[in-house]
Amino acid sequence: NAGVTQTPKFQVLKTGQSMTLQCAQDMNHNSMYWYRQDPGMGLRLIYYSASEGTTDKGEVPNGYNVSRLNKREFSLRLESAAPSQTSVYFCASSDEGIQETQYFGPGTRLLVL
Amino acid sequence: KNEVEQSPQNLTAQEGEFITINCSYSVGISALHWLQQHPGGGIVSLFMLSSGKKKHGRLIATINIQEKHSSLHITASHPRDSAVYICAAFNTDKLIFGTGTRLQVFP
Numbered sequence: 001n002a003g004v005t006q007t008p009k010f011q012v013l014k015t016g017q018s019m020t021l022q023c024a025q026d027m028n029h030n031s032m033y034w035y036r037q038d039p040g041m042g043l044r045l046i047y048y049s050a051s052e053g054t055t056d057k058g059e060v061p062n063g064y065n066v067s068r069l070n071k072r073e074f075s076l077r078l079e080s081a082a083p084s085q086t087s088v089y090f091c092a093s094s095d096e097g098i099q100e101t102q103y104f105g106p107g108t109r110l111l112v113l
Numbered sequence: 114k115n116e117v118e119q120s121p122q123n124l125t126a127q128e129g130e131f132i133t134i135n136c137s138y139s140v141g142i143s144a145l146h147w148l149q150q151h152p153g154g155g156i157v158s159l160f161m162l163s164s165g166k167k168k169h170g171r172l173i174a175t176i177n178i179q180e181k182h183s184s185l186h187i188t189a190s191h192p193r194d195s196a197v198y199i200c201a202a203f204n205t206d207k208l209i210f211g212t213g214t215r216l217q218v219f220p
Contacts, residue, residue, distance in 0.1 A: 042117070042199070042210030059207070090156060099144050099203040104156040 002026055006091050006105035013081045013112045021076040021108050023091030031094045032074035033058075033102065034066060036087040043090065048098065049074055081112045116140050117202050119211040126218050132187040134214045136200035143203055145183050147174050150197040150213065159185075159198075190218045 004025045013019055025032065034046040045058030049068040063085060065077045074093075078085060089108045094100040117138045126132055136145070147159040160167050160174040162183070167174050171190075176183040187194055197213040 040212060042115075042212050043201075044210070045207070088154065092156075098206070098208050101146070101158045101161050103158065107154045107156075109154075 004091055004093055004103050004105035006089075006108050008108060009106065010109045011111070013078075013110065015082060015112060017081050018077065018079050019081065019110075020078075021089055021091075021110075022073070023075065023105055024073045025091075025093040025103070026072065027093060027095075027103065028071070029093035029095050029103070030071070031097055031100070032068065033092045033094075033098070034064075034074070034076045035090045035092065036060065037090060037107075038087050045098075046076065046089075050097065078110075081110075083112045086110060086112045115211070116204070117200060117209045117211040119198075119200055119214050121214060122212070124214060124216045126190050126216070128191055128218055128220050130190050130218075132190050132194070132216065132218075134185045134187075134198050134216070136183045136185070136202075136211055138181050138183075138202045138204075138209070140202065140204045140209070142178075142181075145176055145203070146201040146208070147183075147185050148199040148201065150199060152196065156199075187216075190216075192218045192220055194218050 007022045030051045033048045035043045047066040049055045052071045091105040092102040094102045120135045144163045150156045171188045173186040199213045201208045201210045
């Protein structure tokens with residue numbers, strides 16, 4: 001039982017490049033989330049998926065897209081990376097809804113040059 | 114002013130000390146979470162509470178809805194408790210995170 005897994009752990013991009021961050025959970029959770037964490041700021045929600053087949057914008061969605069591929073997997077795509085997207089990205093999941101206990105992945109550290 | 118504020122921002126303690134971390138919020142909430150972020154970056158949920166008090170091992174979380182305040186206490190602190198502790202308030206349909214309290218416990 002791996003919980004929530006994320007790949008890659010670390011990535012360096014040049015401005016304008018694209019990439020997809022992968023997230024998978026094996027807890028049969030309905031809801032999944034993508035957050036970013038920046039120094040001096042609290043975690044901020046980028047996108048979430050309340051259930052398979054649905055996605056919604058969070059607090060900071062600009063520059064990102066998501067895909068809820070199936071119940072297990074929720075990916076985050078940066079179409080044209082910008083230095084402002086340098087951050088640590090966390091995927092999380094919960095059984096039912098954002099108010100429930102969330103289980104976090106190990107994070108992806110992204111540097112955009 | 115942030116809707117969720119934590120104090121102190123940084124805290125150092127000697128092993129064995131009793132630790133208190135505070136979280137105040139300015140919005141109406143229906144639940145509050147405490148999370149622990151390890152030095153390696155991983156985040157673990159510790160508590161979710163909407164009233165009263167919860168205890169797990171040496172950790173105790175309390176909340177006073179009327180005063181819009183929650184505390185996380187650590188009894189008999191240990192160096193392995195060194196981490197960033199984050200509170201997050203659930204308001205309507207979103208989770209608002211504090212910026213965290215960095216705790217270092219020295220032997």
